[in-house]
Amino acid sequence: MAPPPPLPTLLLTTLLSLFSSSTSAPPTTTACRDTCGSTQVKYPFGTGHGCGSPLFSPYVTCGSNGTGDQLFLKSHTGSYPVSSISYTTSTITLSPPSMSTCSSMHPSSTNFGLDWTSPFQIASSTFLLLSCQPPTTSLSSPICDPSFDYLCASLYSCPAVVALGLPLFPPSNTCCVYSPANLDGKGELDLKAMKCGAYASVVSLGDNPTDPTHWVYGVALKYSFGGALDNNYGTTKCSGCESSGGVCGFAPPGNGFVCVCKGGYNTSLDCSTTFNQNQDYVWDSSSANHIFFTSWHVWSPILAGFIFCLV
Secondary structure, three states: OOOOOOHHHHHHHHHHHHHHHHOOOOOOOOOOOOEEOOEEOOOOOOOOOOEOOOOOOOOEEEEEOOOOEEEEEEEOOEEEEEEEEEOOOOEEEEOOOOOEOOOOOOOOOOOEEOOOOOOEEEOOOEEEEEEEOOOOOOOOOOOEOHHHHHHHHHHOOOHHHHHHOOOOOOOHHHOEEEOOOOOOOOOEEOOOOOOEEEEEEEEEOOOOOOOHHHOEEOEEEEEOOOOHHHOHHHHHHHHHHHHOOOEEEEEOOOOEEEEEEOOOEEEOOOOOOOOOOOOOEEOOHHHHHHHHHHHHHHHHHHHHHHHHHHO
């Protein structure tokens, strides 16, 4: 058996090992931003993996719409641009590409749908099913609300209706106000099953309910967060993170809360805590140089003194 190394050599090897380990921690999160295009992004939403809430991250992300960045909600039926977010009412509004409006009507080639596992559900949206065939739109149909027939008449006054293969002012029984709107067992608005060719969705009728050119089109969704599924520990700490200029995120193991700071570091506290004061520092790739020089600043005088003693 070989003799153990001399004590000075062993101590030097140990110090070098500690120095090496302090500069080689793996990255934990991607860069997170507080805006995506013109939309302010706050918890529980995020701009990429590791940002926002781990419950929302698989469904909402920031991507390109061809001219700039925009938030998108993803589901098993497609990807839907997020046109607005109300953080006070916990509501987001989508603009599905397959949706018709007064200025642009077209057959819907895909169903609108949500994942049942997502934290979203349909809110106060009025769905108008267009280019339908009886008996879907008969007065005895359980999916149609005849008290809103005036909305069909108003929308069918839009010249774009001809794009559906219908004449101007088509028969009102080819339109159905689907109220209350509901998704099927697959989480979809199945137009084919309801014998309709297109749909419009309205979140606000504006000041003139009979003028479809001033309606606000979109699909409004309510969302909820907090509790065990959404890491309530992180939810309670997020307000302090955002108040200090940080962006809330999460990191392994266990999707633990992190506050992503603009200074190039992540912390489990908030961005008002500096690196030297914060014992809960979480290393990421953007902090590599900072960690390296901080570690060298700490260890270099120790190593220099030790080597001096050896010689």
